[in-house]
Amino acid sequence: MMFILFSGILFLQSSINIEEGLGAAGLSTIYATSSFSSLFVTPILIDFKGAKAAIILGEIGILLYTVANFFPS
DSSP: OHHHHHHHHHHHHHHHOOGGGHHHHHHHHHHHHHHHIIIIIHHHHHHHHOHHHHHHHHHHHHHHHHHHTTSOO
16 A cells, blocks of 8 residues: 555656656655665665565655655755
8 A cells, every 4th residue: 555655656746846846856866765775775684684674664665755745845
């Protein structure tokens, strides 16, 4: 359910937050961060804490990003 909400925010990001290119900047930031963490952070996290903790931390990250979109600045 959280992933569906996250996908919806991604699709609407650049059209809702038009002021000063905030939506496009936010969208490019999330893609860059996702790429970096997928390649470097996640394998290290799985080695240290396990797959379950990596999934939980990933969901917390999606939740924080979703909440941050309620107050764009």
